[in-house]
Amino acid sequence: MSCTLESHRAELEELLSPVFACLDSEVLRIDSPEAIDRILSEDQNALLPIPAFTNSQMDGYAARSADLAAASLRSPISLPLGFTAAAGDRQIPLAEGTVSPVMTGAMIPLGADTVIPIEESGSGAFPELVRAGVGTPSGHAEFSAPSAEGRFIRPAGVDLETGALVAKAGTRLTPTMIAALVSSGLREVPVRRALKVAVCTTGDELSDGQCSQGQIPDSNSPMLAAWLRRYQVQVRTLQLPDDPQRFTLAIDALQEQVDLIVTVGGISAGAYEVVRQALSPLGGVFHHVAIQPGGPQGFAQLPKAAVLCFPGNPVSALLSAELFLAPLLRQLNALPEPLPRHYPLAADASSPEHKHQVRRALIRDGQVTILDPGSHLVHDLARADALVHIPVGVSQLAAGQSIETWSMNV
Template sequence: MTPRTVAVHRAAVVALLEGLRAPGRTEVLPLVQALGRGLPQPVTAPVSLPPFANSQMDGYAVRAVDTQRPGDADMPAHDAGARLRVSAPVPAGTTPPGLAPGTAAPIMTGAMLPAGADAVVPIEKAVPDRFLAAGEEAAVTLPATAAGTYVRAVGSDLREGSVALPAGSFLGPAQLGLLAALGLPEVAVYRAVTVLLVTTGDEVVAPGQELPAGKIYDANGTLLEAAMVQAGLRVRRAGIATDNPAELLELLRAESAGADLIVTTGGVSKGAYEVVRQALADQPVEFLPVAMQPGGPQGIGTVDGVPILGFPGNPVSCLVSFEMFLRPALTELLGAPAPRPRVRARLRHPLESPHHKHQVRRGTLHPDGTVGLQGGAGSHLMHALAGSNALVHVPEGQSALSAGDEVEVWTL
């Protein structure tokens, strides 16, 4: 079978999970509880931001024309200015009276601009350069100032009725802060995806148990559950399945009620004892090669109507499969989790890659814009993975790169 490209398989995963954005899979949550979710519909601004013209500085609200004197346009900046009477101060949170001609109102940052005022002179440009105390001479000299100076106009950030956040937006702190600024206490979001996670293998033992000869501890369950939880998924663990196909199928059917997706690890290659392949032989599940290293063997389909993804059994292959296929598919469909940041970096070391595969290496991205490789290309190198903060991508068609060559890097 000709291997699928990474892009084709990712598109297949998106198609498999299309039902996750059905209309009934939304809920309304208080803002903070919506952290990390995605928007099913755009949010329209119910008010303008800011909702009223306000001061950008501590200073004096003025009519710009009152600061101009005859010939100001030809005068040096330090000579321009006018002496204005000081009116009542404008604290933030109050509605001030209109500004009379020939006066200047002391105003605080964020305070509403009085009617008639169209500019603000910062306090440090006033003479004297401080607010006057009660009983002092109630006049101040201010430099010539253009209309609009240090004024935050109504809607200068966002206009009422415009799109505040488009559908598919990821709701991080900044997005939730925007919704709060618009006066919205809650928001409609996609429901969190529930995943049934099943690790397989007679050779696998749960951490904390005695390790008999020929056995290994289950790293995949913890690795994938942590990655999924970090991405905002709800994970149900079904324990470690044996290599008995009938028992595995029975477990999947018994545990998958209420799950949006099943993810298995191991048992998807072409070996003689590939339990996931054997258990799902009569299900609409396809087992195929993807032109990727590590993580080439993949399973995709449904079990009794529930979508299932079969990842390889080696730990690094599991994580790479999640990062390359499931995580970006959920981002595309639901707006969450947030995409992995992608940067260009220069290799610290040369590397070789199979010409016909997309290779994903583990690496450490450094502040100087270089990336060093951690370990080799092997899919069992957990210690190298733990010491990495990035995935280094070598696209299909490239077989060798030199130190100093640029590569795409996804930060973890």
Template structure:
């Protein structure tokens, strides 16, 4: 059975969306190392207002604005000092006819309605400061200008009221949102559990040392695991030899432990295609998508756990993840879809008419250089900074053509 890119995308979405929707929830401390990048499972409301209390924006003097209304250069007003209010102290009372030295972040004394920065006084600096319980304040501060009510005062709840929504359900937890949650008194955040994914690579060629003829390093496992973790998944890897019976039994056992299985390799039309041999008898579907690279594709369900089956060439495997799995992962992680940008082709490009071709590319000051389409060129994949999609039916694009590109490896 053959299909096009969008048809296979729809098949995979239908397979994955119910699994993602059914992920259970957990509550993590607001300072948990694992919290950034997670997604809220429910709306979170403020327990405290932000600011939590009315406080000073400046180091200065808390005063009654009415008592300074006539201050001028010609008629300076000198007021005796009251007790000092420092950050973390309990609220004090401002006695009529006095001013209280107040530090940034300190509770505004009861009765004060304005703050004058210390540098705006005639003295320009604080004198002897006395906090409650340390003695009797002495000295004065002199003012030559009025100070309007509310000046340099941060009212309680100015940013957020207690009980207000801090984070809606489905919000991605950024460092700044975590800061807002902590500031509003939230200690535990309900989040969606991470999607548990098993990446299973197959092939006897991966099982030996890299210096042996016919043996190669397994680049797919670390590459795909890193990509999945970038989308917020919890990933384990498993490498199995080319034994269809052992593979089928191993995947059945693993299906009970994870939410999604991702197999790599062993699904083409040739001999020794171990994944197809193991999963086709278990109801797996294997077909060709009109796509280059990444034409062979498959999927199955094992004990209700979906298994996506990608081709084994590294470029094909990574692009399969980006084309078919990443959209669901982005929805689950509340990440935006990539945005296309217009660039001018640096050179002509040829593509098979019957396939949707995805090419790696390099961007350079408004132009895009399209790289070789080979599915084994993993270093080209690593140095590319964009993808170019050439739809079915287009065989040739001339140099200078404006095309859409999607940035990658950023």
């Protein structure tokens, strides 16, 4: 059975949506290394206003605007200094007819309603300052212009009031959102549990150590595990032999431990296609998708876990993940869809007209060079910095033609 890229994507969305919806919650400290990019499972409301208190936007003098209403260049007003308000100090009162030196971020003294930047004072610099409880202030500050009420003052709660919504359930914990949550008084937040995935590579030819004759290194396991971790997925890897009975026993045990099983290899038309042999009797669906590379695809729903079945060649395996799993993981993790960029082709290219071809490419000197389509070319996969989608119905592309590209390996 054959299907289109779009129809297979729809099948996998139907398969995985219930899995993603059933992920439960856990509570994390916001400063935990595990918090970055996690998804809130509940709405979060502010325990504190932002800013937490009314404070100064500038280094300068806190004053009553009425005391400076008549100030001018011809008739400057000189006011005695009160105690200094520094960042971290408790709020101090502003005595009648005085000004208080105030530092950026310090609480506005009680009774003050304006701040005059230090450079607008007569001297342009602070004299000797005295904080409350340290001594007795002395000296004066001179001003040659009025200062409007509220000037250079940041009112408490101007950004967010106590009790206001900081972030909705489903919000991703970006660095800036972490700052907003901490600023609003939150220290722990409920987040959606990370998706648990097992990557199962198949094939008696695979080795995770020294290769004997006829064997190759298992590059799919570390590649797909690293790829999945970019999406906040907890990953385990397992090599399974070309034995349907042992494969079935291993998968049956895995479904008790993970949400999703990704198999790699064993789904083509060969004689020892262990994944197809084991999962077909359990309701597994296997068909050919009109794409290149990565045409053979499959999936299954076990009682306690979903299964995605990718082909075994490394290029096909990674591009299957990019085409079919990445869009769903971006949606799960509130990540934006990648935006294509357009470049002219450096040389002519061809594509099978009846297939959606996905080619690796290099961006050099403002042009895109399309690489060989072979699904075994792991080094080409590693050096590529872009993907090019050539849709069904297009067989020839001409040099100089503008084409869409998507970044990869970034």
